[in-house]
Amino acid sequence: MRILHKIVLCTLFTLASLGVEAQFVEFGPVPELKYKSYPESANSSRLASTNSLPFWDDFSQGMDTLKWEFQGSTFSNSMGNNAPSLGVIVFDGVDATGRPYSREIREQGAGDYLTSNPFDLAQLSQENQESLYLSFFWQAGGQAEMPDENDRLTLQLLDADSVWNTVWTINGGADKNPEEFIQEIVQVSEEFLHDKFQFRFVNFGRLAGPFDTWLLDYVFLSFDRDPQDLSYLDRALTRESRLFLGDYSAVPLGIYQEILAEELLPVTNEFKNLEDRFRAMEYSIRLDGESSTVVNLNTPFNPVPNSQERRVFESNTITELPALSTESDIEILTYLTTGDQNLFSVENGDTTFFASVDFRINDTVRSAIPIRDFFAYDGGQADYAAGINQRSGLLAVKYEVDSPVFLTGVSIDFTNPDQADQPIDILVWQDLEETPIYREELLIPLKEAGEELIYFPIDTNIQVQGEFFVGFSQFSNDFIYVGLNKENDQADKIFYNVNGAWAQNEEVRGSLLIRPHISFNAPFAESEIPGQNLRYYPNPVENQLHLVGKYSEMRIFDSFGREIFPDRYQGADEEIINFTDQLPGVYVIRALTSAGPQSFRILVK
Template sequence: MMKNKMRFLSLLALMFYVIFPLQVKGQLREVPLSRNSQLESKNVHQRSNHIGTFTVYLPIGGGTDFCAADFIDLAESDSVFYDVCEKELQGILSINGTCVSYDHLGNRSSELICLSVCDTNNMCDEYEVMLVSGPMLPLPFFDDFSTARPYPDENVWLDRDVFINNTLATGPLSLGVATFDGLDASGTPYEGGFGYSDNLTSAFFDLSGQSDIYFSFFSQPKGEGIKPRTIDSLAVDFRNAQGKWVRMWQMQGLPNDFSISDPAPEFAYTRFIIPDSFLHNQFQFRFRNRSKNEGLQELWHIDYVRLGADEVTQEAFRDLAMQFPPTSILSPYTSMPAGQFDKPEVRQTIASRVNNLDLVNLTMNDPTFTVKLESQILLQRTFIEPVQKWLLSPGVSAFDFDMNDGGSTNYQTLQNNLFDVLTPGEEYEVISELRFTRTDEILGAELNNIVTAVTRFSNYYAYDDGTAESAIIDRGSAGVKPTKLAVEFHNNVDDRLQGVQLHIPHIEGNSSSLFFNLFLWIDSLDDEPEYIQNGLRVYYADTYFDTLSGFTTYDLRDSSGQKISIPVPAGKFYIGWEQIDISGTKIPMGYDLNSPAGVDFLYFNVGQGWLNAGVSGGLRRGSLMVRPVMGNQEVIATTTKEYSLWDDFAVFPNPTSGLIH
């Protein structure tokens, strides 16, 4: 059971190699991931001879009819059998030959019907038909994907295939887009090769008696990922009164001469009127893409999906929207041990970008920055400078909000309050929130006027935000000296190093049989590390326990194999490693592209001395996901973590102020 569970615990997103050459005979390469730690992966219902699953949508309390021939090419001699798969249905099922009628009763549900198709030799293929009931939604409809993450809002969407994120699109209109790729809801590539991939299916609308109803959205191919090819596509289907899906719009991928380095096209606006034949009482729309179904490839992103009258679906509309979360309150770290915090670690300015989606200037009212620890407010400041910039012209405006605007001392207040509340050895989550107000935006748009970020004070240092968009490997080959890599950290007071956490993501190939050496340098990167641990084996964190962060913990051992900790005085220290054998598969290290400051603290040595990756690495700016664990408490290495019954429960998303799963 354990191995079966682990099979579904991780996320696979196969991507091609992206090489960023070094200015020396370099051996660092940035490579894409083949799993996505931002998604959860769960066991799903499987039958031993299960061929496929088909989905039928119906309104809560409504009915539907379907036939086996709607999904499968039947021979005249085939026999068709229906049965309840695992538990009783909420509604009433009526079977008429190869067809079914189902009347839904009760609350919203997803229910399974088993379908067997047998030939004259009694050889049977088994399928599942999932009956998904959904609510009726009012007009106008609007979703800019700024709240739910990483799955679509289940109150308005009936499936979970797409990935809601704020990292993969280029220049999103607001915080959050829906990304279509070649991965299912658990992050596993779809099977079967080229074909349909993700679906994003709306709940129901009663459009009977309506007129002049429009549907609009914005879309972008590629973004920060891999472009869709010309044979790939993004499409929109409408459901007609007979329950059949009809293709209404389709866009092909980018041309072959569109290079990897070319910037993604801007988000494009699409709108069309709903034909009269679709103005019925169970209207739905859906987006779907076609891809190789091999991973996080052939990306499409959509935003601002709207359905309603002419005036609420136009290209320009009244909305001011935050594009990204606020920057961390720390600099340069995103997390650090509470006992190492000192007042200069606080960032004085908070960066933000606000998009005016109208054709006229709009005023951003009362931009306010709040920092709190649980219910305790550590800082709340409504910025008053530069007030002349609060009137925003159409397009994107960038801000660096200064906590000490207007001659205030808010920066010092936050420094002092953090210093007072943080106790060494304890763990804290500090929430920072940036918001502004407007009272005349389009319906639902007020939700993108608020963005939040979490700063964790625990037992480790981190430059990263906990999620990797890419990975770094040693690109050397047999006969070439392995590259040493090292990340610089700084202790404000004497401490003890208990272990190291590494985000070792899945890329092409399996690194779990490979080994590396771990190093600690104190004060400077000289030739002799203060500590070396040879022959550490690669362990994928998700192989041993349910994890959303995906960090593998390595404790420290002496020459006899006894667990130890190492004193590290105040000042600089460096955590480094090298792969022992680079002739074959490479050991990847997670690379967070949304935390650019970390590359300035990354160094590499190909045998010609240490070089700073931010200057000589040829890499995109980002942070290597390496975390030294400090303090007096021993760490538990990943390979010795016990897997208990409680590990079957994964709270997601975490943190959240909404629904948990």
Template sequence: MKKFTFNHISFFQLLVLFLLFLISELTAQPVLTRPFFNATIADAYSKHISLKSNDDTLPIPFFDDFSKTGVYPDNSLWLDNNVYVNQNFGIHPPSIGVATFDILNMAGQIYSHASSNTFIADYLTSKPINLSYFITYNSFSYPTNILFYYESATGIYRPADSLYYYSGPYLLNCVVQPGTFTPTMHVYYGSVSLIDVSDSLYYYDTLTSQYVHIVRYTTSYYSLTDSIYLSFYFQPQGLGGNAPESNDSLVLEFKTPLSDWKHIWSSPGFSDTIFHKVVIPLDSIYLVKGFQFRFYNYASFGNLNYPSFASNVDYWNLDYVYLNTGQRVNDSIYPDICFKEPIRSLVEPPYTSIPWEHYKILDTLQIDTLRFNYYNLYSSLVNVKRFLTINNITNHQQLRFDSLGNDNIGPFETFQFKQKTQPNYFPDNNLNKCTFEVLLNITAPTLSSQSIFTWNDTLRFFQNFEYYYAIDDGSAEYGVGLSGEGSQNGQFAMLFKTLTPDTLRAVDMFFNRTLNNASQKYFYLTIWTVNKGKPNHIIYKKTGFKPEYAGINEFHRYSLDTTIYVTDSIFIGWTQTSTDLLNLGFDLNYDYSSNVFYNLNGSWTKLPFNGTPMIRPVFSKSQIINVEEEYMPLTFIPYPNPANNKIFLCDEHICSYILYDITGKIILQGFSQSIDTSPLENGIYILQIFHNKQTSSHKIIIQHP
């Protein structure tokens, strides 16, 4: 199947898109439009809203390329959740993932103040950053039972039995449960008031009979000679397809605790599919503790004369936001090996998902070749190691952890990986449905000490085998349908071929929400037989259906009142009852348009737009009972830290994890509630945890007695 990008849209199709808004009331035709509502964000909104972080000022380097899993910005770096973090809307971004500015709020709905006049839509605001000074931790370790706290108010040295420290969630006494005091550890006086006295600790030197202050760190101050720059990449339009107009703009502002927001940079709207780099040097007035920067977009709502067309507009994609010392205006060198495109389905095209019972019968549906690209953004030759992990999420089992070898990649080069797949990635089991987690990792030991870049070296994909066939990837970049005079009885049909005879029980469809739900018009759910590759006789036609927007999986399931036994191929779609656009979701990443037809005047015509309508037939020999899985936010902090023999990853749930050493080498990888760390050497490690389609990263210290 052809991978679709915006560049595949022909001039004729662009002309059609423009003319649609001019003649939609005059003639019937197939229509392509943009989503008004983002159901992915709406589904995540209530789950995310309570997870915001409230840390103090951040140190530099500050870096975010929006490669972490989730639809909201990383709340350890950003204060607000307006932009949409995704891996679908950017065209050839610097690294995997972008932050998309549009006219939808954090709940995935259009802003209430949106209008055809220019208005401010999304904000992306950094947390306060310390550009005044930085600290360097000294190297030491002392047993906690020899510590003293100097209480300046009384002049008394308080002994260790009055001091406490945390090991994971547990508060321990420095004498009763001794540990090791290290530079980044916090020690508290009193078991109730818990006064942090980490900077006022001493040990007693018996040789000199003196108390010696333990200096945890040294402080250095930034100046203009440190060359602190903020750089980022931006792209108007992107795969979303709607370019911001010239009166729209993307804006950058700076702020300090003693000043208001100040305009620093902006770009007027224009049409493009290239990422443009911007580098901003920081003046001395911003070298303070509490510096902040923010992006926001000015937008203007589109044509409001036809509500069923009203949709999301004025896309800007932001990527690779980097604030650090030692940069230059023309710098384009980063110590980073990264992915730029997401991994797609591992089953044979045209499918992205297949009913699990069908897949188990036919063992030839796994792709025969694994392909992906990665990129060297550095100026030197780098050796890169590759790994593939597959976990069965449904029964909590790691199925494989495979090395995919290693190769050198030259400076600023792209490496195109291609290798025959091993058999049986997704082994048979006695379940009715199953979900597999697929992880691809690349590591470069010579670069991986740059831990801020580690997120973009992992691709994560969920291979779902439930009850339906899917040809789309679940992302609606556009909407599609029929509209205009003469379309009242129009028909829209999509071809499906079942791989084994089975009973069709329902149809899943994803409709884009429109302004005031204007597209929520009744239609006939219609199913046809196939003749010479086109719809033929109607075998099912039922009214009483209309676009619905709520649902566990974002798609709405339309159950059939009469089941249909399908032995081969059918067409599924609808018959209109009005001239309004129903606005079905349309995926631009896969092109199935040669199997999609519409009928306005008695003859069937192929859809003129490249992409895939978001329709999924649901098969099962018995009635399907849906049970909603409980959502558990990834708020658990691994403990103990420092650790000796074991680290607990999750409380009551099993998580997949990757543990790296400080050079970026993968040390351990698995699927468990805990990690046995007894074989590991003392030192610092980076732990990535994956659970519920979320990720978190933690610095772990292994410290054996």
């Protein structure tokens, strides 16, 4: 049985220098829009309704449009550090599409908004009016850019005259800790107790890009509270669960079916106890495919979690993976057994449960591991972007395979929609220090709706073994942004070349969203130019290329565009071209047929 394959994939691109020292750098966050899903019946019944009390949202299910209006504010599962629960809302200087609010680099102003849908507070009893408080957690910067001391995050409340009033604000600065979420609690005073009450968060800072970032989580508005009411009968998972197959977050089906148990790492996650007392609890982890593998079942946490404790935990050793016979997903189901339930109150011996606050929803995380035809290091989506600011610079991601495979394509996440129609060359190398073995010129297409990565098919047989490199080069000084994911730090797999020599990345943490697609069998038995009776084989070529069909002229060029003149022999119904004395690499053959000029690429090994 084969051991877990590693493939080396290298992606190249050129970025503008603009007079700045050439280097491999990380750019700002890439906006994510993850909306909470509801059954159709729930959506239709609540479209015209207002929010009700108690009101709670920890954003673990995504962006809830039945509770909020999102104006530029976005979602992230990975940008926060030590968040109260999974999922945070992001405020910065770009809109939901990633476009800056201003082209003026120094312009400052209001950026993103998060606005609650209306509440009817006019009918609250006197007791509930006096005990109505709004609490939330905030963090400066997180894994994004820290806000400066002149930047701020504010909370505003809408009064009965439809005027927004700032009731809380926090400024950025060097004294803010990007590793800590801080909880605030604000009383909702009498002037805001009307039938169309709303509250909103808005950031003020630079508007020319994803700068001065603030994160928000765990918003709770309710009566029967006081300023010291800062704990909750809630235990929450704070991360996505990941199953790393060696270094990889995804592998092709044929590789998955032959993975050895010793190549598997435990599933990891983290919980936060938001209660002000210790709590005995258990966890379970299950892998689901065509069959299921129970890794942990009601495993008690030892020692018992303390008050407000945060703890990373991992699964038992995985000895067996779920069966898969076709390309699909492996789902990792992770859940806590905590005793969490709906928020409740007790009055005169009677208990009232509030359906609007269910603390159980953040006890379960479902994560998908794609088992398709590609390798990936990334966690599935871009958190940030990265690139090189040097004309003809090269960027590479390292993979490796121990058995021969054929490359069928490359998927790349180009995160900036403004770079559509930029010309690039898709390239393949057997070694970074050698001539590319495949080259194809094309334009970066505009992404379709919902499309994360763009797939570039390889139209010829390219067989690789051991380390190999796939990537692209560009023809302009415009920046080309490639998605960067922070969940699986494979920074040492990234290499770049900005001055004629390759260097290993030591600064940017994470994994680039560049994936090689493979096949264990040759995709093409022989090659035929579409629309023409012109065939060529084999490809790759070791000694001789056979060309079958009618043409009046044929020329051959090497990878540098120089015409070469190898020996050619005419057979009964084909021409044989001898590449025995030629260097390994990509060659372009141009033939003049009755339908016009045709060209194709071959690989000489």
